[in-house]
Amino acid sequence: MQLFECESCGSVIYFDNTYCNRCGYRLGFLPDRLELSALEMAGDALYSSGEPIPGGLWRVAGEPDGPLYRQCRHYAVDAVCNWMVRHDDPEGYCRACRLNRTIPDLSVPGNARLWERMETEKRRLVYSLLRLGLPVVSKQTDSAGVAFDFLADPNPDFHEGGGVVTGHANGVITLNIAEADPSVRESMREAMAEPYRTILGHFRHESAHYYWDRLIRGTRWHEYFRNRFGDERIAYDEALRRHYENGPPSDWQDHFVSAYASSHPWEDWAETWAHYLHIVDALDTAAAYGMDVAPSVGEAARLGPQGGQSHFDAYATDDPDALVAHWLPLAAALNSLNRSMGHAHVYPFVLTPEAISKLGFVHRVIQDFRTGNRSAGERELLHTHRV
Incomplete structure (x- = not known):
């Protein structure tokens, strides 16, 4: 993972940051540039439907004539993302979030935090795939694309069996959000005698099955x-x-x-x-x-x-x-x-x-x-x- 530089103050900023700790500028990751950038407000705006765009429009600090961006809806509304969308992109979600087909019921206590952890690691996967020049397309717009189902097990005790199983089938990657609970994941690692078990590891492994079909x-x-x-x-x-x-x-x-x-x-x-x-x-x-x-x-x-x-x-x-x-x-x-x-x-x-x-x-x-x-x-x- 690269380190990035704040365009406002020159400080080092990190992939998951939403604010520069030194100058306080809002930050956003720009998938079209593969860069995390400091952003300046460029005014309020409306979707073509007349609905206000959450968070308004932004441009990179120091680029007064640069392209306009808006926050991914999961950034502006749910605060679980820090990626941006070009203002003329009809999608409401960024390149990473638009891959989601199912997210957990956020009204259930604890699910929002587990889902946030999943999204954090998924963005790292998507970043790597984009850096490698691989196709990253939503299955909702292309039948050959990929989709993610983040599911909550009604019985989160893995040892009982029969619940949500992490895996891949026909371009759909399913992950049990209980894996985002460190104690559950460690319990599973020990039960399966694995030397290594991480959320990001799951994403990378399951993406391989998708790319086997593609490549x-x-x-x-x-x-x-x-x-x-x-x-x-x-x-x-x-x-x-x-x-x-x-x-x-x-x-x-x-x-x-x-x-x-x-x-x-x-x-x-x-x-x-x-x-x-x-x-x-x-x-x-x-x-x-x-x-x-x-x-x-x-x-x-x-x-x-x-x-x-x-x-x-x-x-x-x-x-x-x-x-x-x-x-x-x-x-x-x-x-x-x-x-x-x-x-x-x-x-x-x-x-x-x-x-x-x-x-x-x-x-x-x-x-x-x-x-x-x-x-x-x-x-x-x-x-x-x-x-």
Whole structure:
């Protein structure tokens, strides 16, 4: 995640901020620019229906002739968002909030807070997807788009079973808002013997299933996927049943990024995709703070730390080896720092060569879509064994 600068006073501002703590300017994230900006009021306005626009119109501080924006309705009315909408956009919601199909009943005590936490992490997912140049379209306007259902379980005790299940089906991602309760989530993590369980991790994992349908199914990448991850046509429900009854294979660490990834090729893809997003965003954050931990191979070794500032752009690189070369020493340092504070590892995973090659596959599929390069990534697949 980048750091941003307040246009009014030059202070550092952060992705989730709504006000600059130094000068008090209102802040808003501009999806068309991928920037968090200080805003100045540009007057009241009406929708074409004659309804007043909540919060009025805004423009970026210091840009008197710049484009006009209005607050997302979930910003102006519900205070659970900080994204803006171009004033001429007919949608009332920002690019992140318009993906919602269902939100929880906010009249139920506690639901508003849980939903707010969900929205905070969802915006981080959407930001990453936009940075990667991936399609982020609402299913309500495009049948090939994505939608989110945030549902509250009538029986929030996960151990009873039979309630809302987090998952993906036909472009709809469902999340149980109880996952936004840290005590419930930790209980589930322990019950399922997971080393890591976060809201953002859920978003990243479930988004992978959606993008498998968009980027892999029926494309020229499909056969490459089967060669690397396995044949997804094996019975999914039966594979999951075996996994939960018998556990992962004894040698899963040699082949998969997590135990759950061993359950089915679709889950292997989803876990690998989620880890790819973990790595890219963490490296982007490290670069924003000028952090780079002595990488030792590849492009990373050539660049290295430069005067305390890292110039490596994890979102822009076309070299998956450089990603890993930067990530492994940083992950080791983060884990050691966390342990020195008495906490568990930040990244409690081991990336084996096979897991790394799968990360490389994800990287090339994304780069292929983003750049429209229909030759380089495939040529490398055909003539090397790296992916």
